[in-house]
Amino acid sequence: MPDLAIETQGLRKEFRTRRGVRVAVxxxxxxxxxxxxxxxxxxxxxxxxxxxxxxxGLARATRGTMRVLGQPVPDRLPHVVDRVGAVVESPKFSPxxxxxxxxxxxxxxxxxxxxxxxxxxxxxxxxxxERDRYKAFSLGMKQRLAIAATLLKEPALLILDEPTNGLxxxxxxxxxxxxxxxxxxxxxxxxxxxxxxxxxxxxxxATIVGHGRLLASGTVDDLLGGSTVHRLVVPDPAAATxxxxxxxxxxxxxxxxxxxxxxxxxxxxxxxxxxAARDIWLSxxxxxxxxxESIFLQLTADDAPxxxxxxxxxxx
Amino acid sequence: xxxxVRVELTRLRWRxxxxxxxxxxxxxxxxxxxxTLWDTRPVSxxxxxxxRAASAQEIERCERRPRQYxxxxxxxxxxxxxxxxxxxxxxxxxxxxxxxxxxxxxxxGVLVVLLMLAATTFAGHDWNSGSMSNQLLFRPxxxxxxxxxxxxxxxxxxxxxxxxxxxYWLTIWAAMRxxxxxxxxGSLTDSLAQGLRGAGIAAGAAFGCYALTMLLRSTVATxxxxxxxxxxxxxxxDALPISGEWEPLDNAAAVLRNGSSYYVDVxxxxxxxxxxxxxxxxxxxxxxxxxxxxxxxxxxxxGLLLVGATSVLSFRRRDVP
Numbered sequence: 001m002p003d004l005a006i007e008t009q010g011l012r013k014e015f016r017t018r019r020g021v022r023v024a025v026x027x028x029x030x031x032x033x034x035x036x037x038x039x040x041x042x043x044x045x046x047x048x049x050x051x052x053x054x055x056x057g058l059a060r061a062t063r064g065t066m067r068v069l070g071q072p073v074p075d076r077l078p079h080v081v082d083r084v085g086a087v088v089e090s091p092k093f094s095p096x097x098x099x100x101x102x103x104x105x106x107x108x109x110x111x112x113x114x115x116x117x118x119x120x121x122x123x124x125x126x127x128x129x130e131r132d133r134y135k136a137f138s139l140g141m142k143q144r145l146a147i148a149a150t151l152l153k154e155p156a157l158l159i160l161d162e163p164t165n166g167l168x169x170x171x172x173x174x175x176x177x178x179x180x181x182x183x184x185x186x187x188x189x190x191x192x193x194x195x196x197x198x199x200x201x202x203x204x205x206a207t208i209v210g211h212g213r214l215l216a217s218g219t220v221d222d223l224l225g226g227s228t229v230h231r232l233v234v235p236d237p238a239a240a241t242x243x244x245x246x247x248x249x250x251x252x253x254x255x256x257x258x259x260x261x262x263x264x265x266x267x268x269x270x271x272x273x274x275x276a277a278r279d280i281w282l283s284x285x286x287x288x289x290x291x292x293e294s295i296f297l298q299l300t301a302d303d304a305p306x307x308x309x310x311x312x313x314x315x316x
Numbered sequence: 317x318x319x320x321v322r323v324e325l326t327r328l329r330w331r332x333x334x335x336x337x338x339x340x341x342x343x344x345x346x347x348x349x350x351x352t353l354w355d356t357r358p359v360s361x362x363x364x365x366x367x368r369a370a371s372a373q374e375i376e377r378c379e380r381r382p383r384q385y386x387x388x389x390x391x392x393x394x395x396x397x398x399x400x401x402x403x404x405x406x407x408x409x410x411x412x413x414x415x416x417x418x419x420x421x422x423x424x425g426v427l428v429v430l431l432m433l434a435a436t437t438f439a440g441h442d443w444n445s446g447s448m449s450n451q452l453l454f455r456p457x458x459x460x461x462x463x464x465x466x467x468x469x470x471x472x473x474x475x476x477x478x479x480x481x482x483x484y485w486l487t488i489w490a491a492m493r494x495x496x497x498x499x500x501x502g503s504l505t506d507s508l509a510q511g512l513r514g515a516g517i518a519a520g521a522a523f524g525c526y527a528l529t530m531l532l533r534s535t536v537a538t539x540x541x542x543x544x545x546x547x548x549x550x551x552x553x554d555a556l557p558i559s560g561e562w563e564p565l566d567n568a569a570a571v572l573r574n575g576s577s578y579y580v581d582v583x584x585x586x587x588x589x590x591x592x593x594x595x596x597x598x599x600x601x602x603x604x605x606x607x608x609x610x611x612x613x614x615x616x617x618x619g620l621l622l623v624g625a626t627s628v629l630s631f632r633r634r635d636v637p
Binding site for chain 2: 053056057058059060074077078081084086088090092093094095096097101102104105106108109110111149153
């Protein structure tokens with residue numbers, strides 16, 4: 001297994017429209033480490049799905065290189081496709097066939113025994129409903145069937161585009177646990193999601209894209225960063241503020257609560273000692289870590305939802 | 317590849333619309349056969365007696381004025397009944413040669429239309445439901461996927477059309493034998509050969525519709541284009557100064573009948589001078605030209621090759637939604 005499950009360099013996708021050329025993915029360098037669950041974040045129209053579709057050979061890159069499980073794609077995609085499971089956008093099956101028939105057609109096309117269909121159906125909790133027509137499935141059942149299809153291959157890499165869409169809370173929890181379990185079992189999962197809390201809960205690393213470009217990438221801890229801002233609760237905020245300012249420690253009052261201060265320090269123990277020396281006993285000192293949502297919003301602030309990534313009409 | 321073809325055949329078998337169209341491929345020709353047999357049924361003694369009884373007044377009028385009925389007065393007593401009853405019970409005899417130009421062509425036409433619909437419905441559904449992308453996530457070699465589907469559609473169409481055509485001609489032959497009608501030497505072989513050529517046309521039409529649907533990615537668009545091409549080709553061939561040998565239907569007829577003829581414009585002078593006999597074949601005033609079967613097959617085959625090549629190249633290169 002290579003170090004990177006997915007790697008792109010200078011990946012670009014342009015769509016020709018009546019008004020010119022629209023750039024969906026602009027020279028994207030993506031690196032998804034092998035093993036674990038990797039989040040793929042970005043606002044609508046930021047090029048996530050287009051990137052996934054190019055990785056899976058459904059769309060052609062305008063330029064750039066891609067490697068999946070160490071193999072250049074799309075040229076060598078047939079050599080790795082049996083180890084790659086994917087759900088791209090909404091589940092897509094024949095509506096008049098049953099769930100089981102749809103899975104059987106896919107499994108037989110890659111020579112997988114029919115028994116694995118039953119196992120996959122059981123894994124995603126569709127047992128008993130698999131002989132219903134697909135068009136009668138709820139959205140959640142369709143998602144489960146799509147995930148069951150990815151499991152037919154026993155993949156080393158799983159690419160999931162909004163896999164919990166339409167699921168009820170119990171279903172969401174099940175799918176998240178399944179994803180986490182797959183990651184722990186050594187399967188690399190690329191999870192494209194708008195639900196930032198989901199990514200924060202499930203993923204070990206993440207990439208954030210906007211306008212088809214890479215905005216940030218790394219482990220979730222790295223993205224969140226080590227915080228130097230702390231929440232400080234003391235009985236006498238004025239005395240504490242004066243003491244901290246005299247010691248050169250930046251301190252501000254919390255906007256929402258007059259009894260709470262915000263202190264910026266890399267050594268919280270020093271703050272504790274300083275205040276204790278002045279007989280000010282703090283009742284709380286908590287590091288304020290930004291959540292992924294605030295990081296995401298900060299990075300993608302200029303990305304209006306639904307807006308095309310980049311338009312290069314005038315240039316063409 | 318063979319496993320992919322088997323999967324596509326299973327997909328065909330599980331598509332209800334395709335099954336209904338295949339069922340129609342059996343039912344409609346069966347109805348045509350039944351209608352042919354009914355229209356050519358021998359007149360029974362009971363039927364003749366009933367008609368004779370119902371036409372008693374007409375027979376009487378004939379006997380009073382035989383010349384009005386084209387009967388000589390001397391034979392009025394015997395001939396009038398034959399003439400009047402004959403008018404009302406006259407039917408053509410069943411013959412393989414007659415059906416080759418009649419209902420046999422109809423059976424082929426029905427098979428062509430129904431199998432075209434089955435092919436475009438099958439391929440269009442993959443695009444309409446979006447399941448094509450799912451299939452490619454499992455088998456990304458697009459040319460193989462295209463070929464496997466083409467083999468399944470064309471093969472199934474060929475088998476269905478061959479079985480139905482053969483059954484039709486054997487039924488007609490068996491009915492002639494049962495009615496003690498003479499069967500000319502080689503007539504059954506000629507009929508079966510026409511049936512096979514018709515099956516080839518039906519399979520080719522199904523392939524063409526499949527390829528067009530894979531190109532246009534829509535059943536409705538394909539049917540629209542096929543209808544438009546049909547009308548346009550008829551209209552354009554008539555409107556433009558091009559020969560009838562470029563008319564698709566004439567070429568299909570040439571393949572089916574193993575050669576046919578088409579009409580060409582002749583100079584007005586040909587009509588100004590009296591023509592005591594038919595003009596010499598191939599002369600300036602001969603308004604009929606032979607279209608050999610091989611020429612028709614080449615014409616249709618070239619069209620299919622063009623559509624197929626465009627379709628497979630497009631499927632290989634274009635993004636799949």
